[in-house]
Amino acid sequence: MKISKKDALSWFEFFAQLPAGEQLLVKQQEIVYATFAQIEAVVIKRKEELMEQIPGLKTLKDRTLFVGPDEKFPDGCRSCLLGSGLTAIRKTNKCNLQCRFCYNYGELDAIEPVGEGIWVIGGTKFYENDIDLLLEIHKKPTGVAYVYLEPFMEIEKYYNIIQKFNKAGIYQHLYTNGTLATETTLKALGEAGLNELRFNLGASGCADKVIENIGIAKKYIKKVGIETPMTNEFFEKFFLKKQAVLDTGLDFINCAELHLNPKNVYCPPWIYITNLQSRTDTQIYGSRSKREMEFGCT
């Protein structure tokens, strides 16, 4: 079904006036889906046009887009996209910041603890003491990622488990906002066997201290990069400090999706929400203005 813009607008104005909770008729639902499909087609076309303007744009077997040398592409992403899966590991239930794009915005002080001596690995709770056995008897993933809130709130708890996964030959990456990292803790992570560290530079508004920590991390950890949702605020601050960031010698910058949910969704006009069968149900794709799209998207 094709519908003109004028007709679509009239119908949507009519739908907006319906009493809350009133269901649309089947015919009306067809109009809604036809309109969404046309919007989607336009967005995809615009995205393709923007991609054509990015010199040297490559794909990783059509799983994601990137520019730059292949060897700089983060192995943690390779593991997730092409390997035998990536297992998420959770421990810390606190953060020292309050980013409005955070999955847990508005409830950062009320996240349930994982439990003393316990880690959540791939959605299941394990005692730290049982991890050696787990690694011995289970099929190992190619990689694991330490996700969830801010690990440097209690980073000393991570060294031992990182050593265990390192001994098992599993590639490991960890996310941080970077504000609490120090030379001592970054060195300890590198010595424990962490392969890759990713800084959410947008969380601190591109703080100088975090940029400095990226450079320090490069001394001790083989792959160091940035992974930050592409917000307007980050875009502006990043370009003011771009040279300092590049001077750290970092390996990659992942321009991450916005992961939106009822806690952090705030719908300024530049967000177009669509259902993507992507990594999670809550993942919604923010189709951004031209300049942000030029920056790329994982």
Ligand code: SF4
């Ligand atoms: S730094 Fe990360 S965990 Fe902390 S509030 Fe920001 S997005 Fe959430």
